[in-house]
């Protein structure tokens with residue numbers, strides 16, 4: 001029963017979750033790096 | 042009761058026990074519990090620092106602590122309460138409730154969830170450890186303004202890395218929440234059917250992702266300024282110390298809403314339940330929350346009116362700040378309209394929620410006063426500011442958290458809490474919190490500066506009253522711990538519905554919910570929230 005939800009959309013949802021994490025993580029990191037770089041002279 | 046909630050599915054599936062259950066947990070409910078317990082511990086750590094502050098301020102002159110230690114108490118109290126108590130409590134509630142409210146089996150990224158929790162105890166070990174170091178803890182105020190913060194001794198790098206770790210932890214938590222809400226909703230749970238608590242958390246998560254990297258950037262620059270010869274904030278090297286204030290408050294104001302928006306969400310869940318009416322103006326609540334979040338990035342200058350901004354800048358930030366009152370007013374109006382002609386009962390969650398609406402609004406009004414540029418010239422850095430943000434954060438955010446614990450603890454534990462004791466806890470908290478913070482308005486208007494361990498004699502009376510309120514508030518919170526422990530250990534069994542007026546998926550699951558919340562996705566129809 002537990003496995004059922006995961007079996008139904010396991011791969012698709014997992015892939016989308018990972019993609020979300022990568023994109024949002026990248027946004028956060030580029031904000032961080034961009035912010036520091038923009039104040040360098 | 043829903044057919045999906047059979048507990049007998051549990052033993053088909055590997056459920057770790059003992060220390061491993063917590064250390065390696067990927068279960069949203071267990072991680073949520075750990076966040077909440079951690080937050081409660083930090084609430085008492087930060088609270089005991091507040092007791093030291095109030096003891097020192099009971100009388101003029103220096104009584105108990107030396108000024109350096111007093112300043113580090115002020116600094117660490119703020120950092121612990123903001124990053125250790127209120128934020129983790131919000132994340133803990135999100136972990137527990139979001140999957141249950143949207144019909145998901147768990148959070149989207151369970152291993153990342155584990156990491157974002159376990160980073161926090163390490164970060165706070167770094168931060169609190171500095172108090173026992175030679176030279177003491179950071180004492181520059183939680184705002185860490187240079188050049189003062191650069192005089193911090195051995196504690197400095199620990200402070201910076203603690204802030205970095207906390208930032209990483211909350212960014213990971215936010216990513217998890219966004220992925221969960223966007224990818225894991227049950228069929229029929231459209232965005233405009235999401236419970237308000239879920240909406241406010243999604244918006245908060247975006248705020249965190251946009252603002253935390255900025256704070257991390259600012260403290261990285263402090264670190265390189267101190268140890269690597271850069272001059273971001275050093276005027277002698279061509280930098281600008283005021284730049285730090287701009288960057289810090291670009292993070293700092295959204296941070297205020299990171300603490301407040303989940304509280305708004307909690308109140309928007311509780312008031313309809315105990316008024317037995319649907320939330321008034323659901324769509325306007327969502328748009329108001331989003332507007333507050335967007336506006337919060339354009340008001341940072343109201344913390345800096347006295348540093349000498351150009352007059353156009355001061356006017357811009359003043360008007361933008363006034364503008365935030367509009368969506369906030371919409372929210373308060375909707376809460377009151379939800380109660381209007383409702384069949385209300387006054388259990389502890391509802392009492393805390395009503396107190397929230399009134400007292401948070403008082404904090405909002407004093408915020409409007411501070412947002413008026415010429416007026417702020419008088420109030421800036423006085424106890425008026427301290428009174429303002431404690432109304433917003435204590436009788437605001439913390440009261441909402443207390444309300445949420447009483448509201449959801451029957452769901453979490455399967456037991457009802459002791460209503461009589463909870464009502465006593467409510468009245469003690471409300472009365473003492475007002476004795477504690479209301480006189481601080483008068484102190485501020487009379488000119489008493491903040492972050493000072495000593496004061497002139499004319500401020501004595503109000504400080505004594507405030508300290509007595511503080512001790513009373515602190516002691517009454519022990520009652521809260523007692524009520525929580527008593528509820529965890531036993532009590533009247535809770536039904537899955539718990540509250541007569543409860544609507545939403547969380548009330549269709551058993552109390553406590555099964556180990557994997559929704560094993561088959563529920564079907565959501567638009568009548569889910571109807572009365």
Ligand SMILES: [Cu+2]
Nearest residue numbers: 294341343344
């Ligand atoms: Cu602000």
